[in-house]
Amino acid sequence: MKLHSRALSAFLVSVACAVTAAAGLGLTTLTAQASPDSGTSGASAHMSMDHSQVAPVAGGDDPDGDGYIPAVPQVTGVTPSWNNPPDRYFHEFQANCAVSRTAPDDPIVFAGRPGASHNHTFMGNTTTDAFSTTASLSGGGTACKAPGDLSGYWMPTLYNGSRPVLPTGPQVIYYKTGVTDYTSVRPFPKGLRFVVGSPTQTAAEFRAHKGWVEGWECGDSFKNVEFPANCPAGTQLNIRMQAPSCWDGKNLDTPDHKAHMAYPVVKPGTNDNVCPADHPVALPMIEFKMAFPVSGDMSQVRLSSGAGHTFHYDFFNAWDDRTLNALVEHCIKGGLQCNARGYDETHPAAGAVLGPDYRLP
Template identity: 75%
Template sequence: MPRRSSLLSGTLVAGAMLLTTLGLGGVAMSAGTPASSGAATASLATGHTAHTMDMAMAASTATSADDPDGDGYIPANPPVTGVSPSTQDPPHRYFHEFQANCSVTHTAPDDPIVFPQQPGKSHDHTFLGNTTTNANSTTASLAAGGTTCKAPGDKSGYWMPSLFNGAQKILPVGPQTIYYKAGVTDYTSVRPFPKGLRFVVGSPMQTADEFRHHPGFVEGWECGDSYFNVAFPTNCPNRADVQLNIRFQAPSCWDGKYLDTPDHKAHMAYPVVKPGTNDNVCPADHPVAVPMIEFKMAFPVNGDLSQAKLASGPSYSFHYDFFNAWDDATLKALVDHCVVGGLQCDARGYDQTHPEAGAALDANYELP
């Protein structure tokens, strides 16, 4: 593992080179807007440029209650040690998942992972789940907040770049589907996320080719019968039952050491294929199997999408952030019952095709 000083130095050098190449400084962003607003809050191009530059420099200024020294490393307490990637092949089950159904709460140009304690520095984000997520959010503040997720125990923060169609901000309506799945073949080895784990999936700076070949790419932008799109479909069927959709998967192997790292990615990894098999296993340097999050977002827009754009830039700049603030016991009950148990569960942890298995949560989506 590289020394902290070397990785941090490399981050700062990369940022300096990027600033020199662009010949630009930081650009101030406008204040956040409530979820009901339909107007763009800032130039999309300006927001993308500022975010691109500042992401490279974030490690030099990222201080928070969770990371008081601002070096970008947040150690797990306790760390998970003595784990080897599981190569077991348990009995095949078609499903090993449950849903976290969470609604949009608000929008704001904040990002407590990339730009902690720096309100207004990010491009505009659409937030789901925790109702209090903002630039100042910490593990403790999220735990004390409310949630729009069906399970009251899920106070996690989920966010993604806001979608605009022309000048109109398009927000998902109602509970969205956030899957928690097994990303490895040995679904019985998956364990819950540690409290405070956070990471970024994808990048606002990725190219169209990088987006298409990203390990988290599932079916790209979907609309009607059109799938695997890197660009927004130029013509979605203009029908009430048609929405623009995207599905994108997160890494599901953790290093067991850090809740965050300076690039907000290095502590996480995607599974790899075990040589000579079709089995997905965690790599040796990220041996801890955790749930694989899959965003499945539906945006109520169709028809002509030639003016559609993300706050972070073009369609292929899609990415999202996750900040774990689940109640530990609730998350463990769902992971054990649904993922380890090989079931296809709803937000209660109930699989309607296996009613004999019961549910992990009660009718109020709480522990019984």
């Protein structure tokens, strides 16, 4: 493993954080009962470290430890599409995925370093941990309705005081188009991973984030940067956040876990969204829509990463290629509003992509 001096220093810091975090949390098993981060734990002490400061560890999908994971094959010779196909109000499908576990792991930011992260709530793949790779996820199980979705999805764990508040049942993860030419969208390459937002972002940065939709919501309270002071009894705390959907075509990951992805830009002189020239490949736009069963006095509600404005999430693609391709072709490129089976109730003649068991026929 070759590490430059700056990378080596960051690596040593992260190792120290991992040891302190494990000791401070008293970790013995990585399950949904993992202890919350305390204000003095090692996990909280290092959670403000920017993702770009974390030195990659050699192994798994990144054998040389430089933080770059090249796509094989790379997608070259692509120019962003400026076409404007027939207008369709919807071009999406849902991945409905339930919580599988919680753990102070992050196989993207702290790959190979169990206990080094603030606590995360994992959805989708049931095997996701600090050592997860494309191969391990592809061989794992899933808490998604569609067995072909073996991807890992995770976000900081929400707490009410010391009690973790986990979303119940399958959560809605939309796969949409972020560009006007929805017919140009391609499936994710296997092994693509990225982080949306940051635990170190300020409240102003969170509000101005290109993935912002309506912030934290409950009852009639919307567009909150921080958690509302009170939510009507029986309501849920909700958040939606959109991911970048333009890819450089070269890397499945980069050292900051963001540079290989970009948000669409507006085509000059129009209202059309197009991919920028340096990230020309249009991919599905993921949108998290999370619902947390907590209401009433919200003064003790927090994220494992800090205040409400530190919300962020991670995505690691391990879809079965044929299943993902079929859903993208039928629902996104077909201009439909599909459920997790790839069926649009308003266009029944178009049929469904998946069978009653959510598998390809």
